[in-house]
Amino acid sequence: MKKKRRIVLSIARVLLCLFFVLPGNARAGLDGNRTQIAADAQKLGLVAGPVTNENGYSTVTLTLPATSPLSMNGRKTLTVREFFDTGGTIFAVAWEGSLPPDLSVLLGDKITRVPQKNLSPYRHQLLVQTPDLKLRVIGTARFRAGNAWIPTRLPPGFRTDQIRVLAP
Known part of the structure; x- marks a missing residue:
């Protein structure tokens, strides 16, 4: 029994060390890795959904299933599109729907660039422009x-007007 406990503790220590040692690109959201x-x-x-390959980048669309409790029987929607380069780094995200997304998930570490007072869910318009985040x-209250x-x-040749959710 002692040997089993010692093994479990060793595994726990290794996992804890890995948590603090993993490279920064393993985080999700902007500047994260596509594996996340x-x-x-x-x-x-x-x-x-499936990954779509474009010229020099790829996208994946995330959707709220109508069967989800969050959708309130299909009355609420949320679609997110994440863009990543050939190296797998997420460089852009876009979203739309009647449910506001959790920006801390979508922006990852870049959320620190947005003043907290601007993150109110009741805010109808927000524009943040810094050298490392747009x-x-x-x-409105409904969309x-x-x-x-x-x-x-x-990526080279990429236009920012492409950072949007594409209608199905």
């Missing part, structure tokens, strides 16, 4: 849309 998109979807209560949010991107991470 499934984690983003789960945190937001969304389902990831964020636009518009909406929200927005996008965010890292200007220095945009």
